[in-house]
Amino acid sequence: xxxxxxxxxxxxxxxxxxxxxxxxxxxxxxxxxxxxxxxxxxxxxxxxxxxxxxxxxxxxxxxxxxxxxxxxxxxxxxxxxxxxxxxxxxxxxxxxxxxxxxxxxxxxxxxxxxxx
Amino acid sequence: xxxxxxxxxxxxxxxxxxxxxxxxxxxxxxxxxxxxxxxxxxxxxxxxxxxxxxxxxxxxxxxxxxxxxxxxxxxxxxxxxxxxxxxxxxxxxxxxxxxxxxxxxxxxxxxxxxxx
DNA sequence: TAATATTACGTATTACGTAAAGATT
DNA sequence: AATCTTTACGTAATACGTAATATTA
Numbered sequence: 362x363x364x365x366x367x368x369x370x371x372x373x374x375x376x377x378x379x380x381x382x383x384x385x386x387x388x389x390x391x392x393x394x395x396x397x398x399x400x401x402x403x404x405x406x407x408x409x410x411x412x413x414x415x416x417x418x419x420x421x422x423x424x425x426x427x428x429x430x431x432x433x434x435x436x437x438x439x440x441x442x443x444x445x446x447x448x449x450x451x452x453x454x455x456x457x458x459x460x461x462x463x464x465x466x467x468x469x470x471x472x473x474x475x476x477x
Numbered sequence: 478x479x480x481x482x483x484x485x486x487x488x489x490x491x492x493x494x495x496x497x498x499x500x501x502x503x504x505x506x507x508x509x510x511x512x513x514x515x516x517x518x519x520x521x522x523x524x525x526x527x528x529x530x531x532x533x534x535x536x537x538x539x540x541x542x543x544x545x546x547x548x549x550x551x552x553x554x555x556x557x558x559x560x561x562x563x564x565x566x567x568x569x570x571x572x573x574x575x576x577x578x579x580x581x582x583x584x585x586x587x588x589x590x591x592x593x
Numbered sequence: 594t595a596a597t598a599t600t601a602c603g604t605a606t607t608a609c610g611t612a613a614a615g616a617t618t
Numbered sequence: 619a620a621t622c623t624t625t626a627c628g629t630a631a632t633a634c635g636t637a638a639t640a641t642t643a
Contacts, residue, residue: 362552362555363480380621389610390622391624394624411623412617413621414617425555425559428552428554428555431547431551436548439478439540439548443541446537446540495598505636506597506598507599508635511634514599527598527642532598
């Protein structure tokens with residue numbers, strides 16, 4: 362089991378589709394599909410019922426979801442805890458772009474990056 | 478961040494050395510060393526103070542440890558939750574060995590395998 | 594010098610994305 | 619037909635172990 366697999370699983374469960382999860386996680390759809398495929402293999406049980414458009418959690422999926430969410434939350438908490446200690450020693454990142462981009466795409470790109 | 482990195486980190490913290498962790502996790506020492514190296518890079522902070530023989534947690538390591546333990550516990554809980562649902566449909570694994578081994582190594586090997 | 598951690602490096606595994614196919618409404 | 623998921627597959631990244639190199643008691 363890997364964190365990427367759990368991220369994919371939770372994202373699908375919360376967003377309702379593989380496609381939504383793929384955009385949330387900045388991956389292609391097949392990449393998400395593979396992660397779930399592997400996770401289901403490891404666990405020996407299907408996690409979603411694929412009924413055409415809508416994706417529904419199986420019993421195994423329902424059983425796993427809260428634990429998976431706990432895992433991801435604990436990972437975030439751990440990262441934040443270390444970040445707090447690093448606050449004193451921040452680093453500088455310089456970004457150089459051509460002027461025409463600075464006003465248009467750059468702002469949006471930085472915003473999207475920050476969200477992650 | 479990956480689960481293997483967290484496993485290595487927790488194992489070292491709990492066992493007191495990279496070497497102990499490497500045997501616990503059935504990996505070579507360099508593999509463990511590399512996992513920690515990567516984890517420290519990602520977090521931007523050292524997790525252990527390497528003072529010769531004994532390995533001590535840094536402030537960042539202390540901050541991370543409880544969260545990492547939570548992560549690993551939640552992973553185990555999730556696996557168990559799904560396993561419970563699978564209990565009805567167990568599978569059979571047949572193992573064939575030469576007779577002389579059956580009495581000596583096999584028992585120990587199965588015990589070691591089960592512990593994981 | 595004995596025990597431990599880190600580099601170096603070659604091989605094997607795994608992961609991604611694109612493209613194509615399958616399936617469902 | 620349109621939307622979504624899965625296969626197939628080639629390339630790129632990652633992980634492991636062995637061997638060699640520090641480093642410390």
